[in-house]
Amino acid sequence: MVRNNGGGHVNHTMFWEIMKPGGGGIPTGAIEEQIKADFGDFETFKKQFNETTAKQFGSGWGWLIYKDGKLAITTTPNQDNPISQGSYPILGNDVWEHAYYLKYQNKRPEYLSNWWNTVNWEKVNERFETAKSYK
Numbered sequence: 001m002v003r004n005n006g007g008g009h010v011n012h013t014m015f016w017e018i019m020k021p022g023g024g025g026i027p028t029g030a031i032e033e034q035i036k037a038d039f040g041d042f043e044t045f046k047k048q049f050n051e052t053t054a055k056q057f058g059s060g061w062g063w064l065i066y067k068d069g070k071l072a073i074t075t076t077p078n079q080d081n082p083i084s085q086g087s088y089p090i091l092g093n094d095v096w097e098h099a100y101y102l103k104y105q106n107k108r109p110e111y112l113s114n115w116w117n118t119v120n121w122e123k124v125n126e127r128f129e130t131a132k133s134y135k
């Protein structure tokens with residue numbers, strides 16, 4: 001009960017905070033530099049994130065985490081959160097069908113691709129700072 005409902009609360013609180021009207025564009029600040037360092041460039045990172053998250057079987061989330069001084073992409077089923085495996089999530093995208101079926105029906109990859117147009121990079125940078133000092 002705590003894992004599912006508590007996870008749902010934590011995950012969606014993050015989700016609403018890392019999006020904003022008129023968001024998107026290229027990353028800014030420290031996260032931009034870290035994405036370049038760990039993935040080469042933003043387009044490569046986005047492609048890897050979208051491909052990995054699209055493959056999440058059933059309902060779940062795609063995540064950008066910071067672990068051992070590097071960014072990494074991972075997914076979790078249901079409302080699980082990487083924090084349970086010791087990683088603070090910098091950014092996450094909801095791939096439960098409820099997140100996209102009204103607009104995208106079964107086209108999860110299209111949703112994933114367009115979702116980047118909502119990202120609040122200022123907030124993501126705040127979360128990156130927290131991730132760096134986590135633990």
Ligand SMILES: [Fe+2]
Binds near residue numbers: 012094096098099
């Ligand atoms: Fe959701």
